[in-house]
Amino acid sequence: SSIALPLPPIGGRAFVRGRPVPLAAHAETAECPRAKETESVSAKRQSDRSALLGKTAFGIDVRLNCRRTAVHTSKVKKKGKEWKAGHLDKIRESFDQYPRLVVFRYSNFRTRCFQELRTELRNSTRFFIGRDSLLRFALGKTKAEEYRPNLHELSELLRGEVGLLFTKLTREQVSDILKNFEEEDFARAGSRATVDFAVPKGPLEGFSHTLEPNLRGLGLPTKLNKGVIELITDHEVCKQGDVLTPKQAGILKAFGMKTAIFKFEPLCLWEDGSVVMLDGDMDEDL
DSSP: OOOOOOOOSSOSEEEETTEEEEHHHHHHOSSOTTHHHHHHHHHHHHHHHHHHHTBOTTOOBHHHHHTOOOOOSOOOOOOOHHHHHHHHHHHHHHHHHOSEEEEEEEESOOHHHHHHHHHHTTTTEEEEESOHHHHHHHHOSSTTTOSSTTTHHHHTTOOSSEEEEEESSOHHHHHHHHHHOEEEEOOOTTSBOOSOEEEOSEEOTTOOGGGHHHHHHTTOOEEEETTEEEESSOEEEEOTTOBOOHHHHHHHHHTTOOOEEEEEEEEEEEETTEEEEEETTEEEEO
16 A cells, blocks of 8 residues: 655645645545544644744734724714804803903914913903804894894904904903914915025035935925035025915925914904994994
8 A cells, every 4th residue: 555655844735656636535545544644734734834824923813913903982073063052152151251252363373372372361351263154143143133232243254264252351451462462383385475485506504414305305406415405406485475385384394484473353342232343553433
């Protein structure tokens, strides 16, 4: 009778009389009494190798890890009708807590600076910034819908980047605070450039040589010359009034150009049904 040769570390065939025979078929022949034992050993080797390939030295199943996806347990809930109703109530409740209401316009809004101002004035004022349609609805869009007398006149001004400020401060105090508040910051993509800015040809002082790839990625024609970043040609970054692209905003930030100014502009003041326009140094009663 023929004897099956030892199987390779991984395989599914045996050799009978010099010819390869599938392991399953070989097991059924009577010529090889060790067929079942050989099949068992081969299957064990295959199983051991699969287990080895599927695990790291720490016993972690890599095959499962590769197919795992992150599942976030926390979900951001959409602001629904309940939130809007609560916000609406807070605005209207403020009429009972503060004697004056100011409508203001803002530009280049920065959350951190706004939170600092809100904290500083928290004992005397309350800010509301959000969708102008919700603010208009809270005050009343028409004379028939207005929550308090003449509030519909303020609703006409609630378009764009505007907000409400309820305050216990006097008209002069709140006007001065808003007009004198300014915070410089780096311009963001999508905003308009407020200055003309160009970088002349030559070495760029104050930049580490490691930043050269970053500057080149922003569109600057740069090269390294003995460890110093050089601009190959003059490069115009932006002109006043241009809508900044992400690369233009990145260049302005790299050169420390803070061209965006977060500021407020008071538009009008409401008190006991009386509306006063706040336009520069000229005030006008409606």
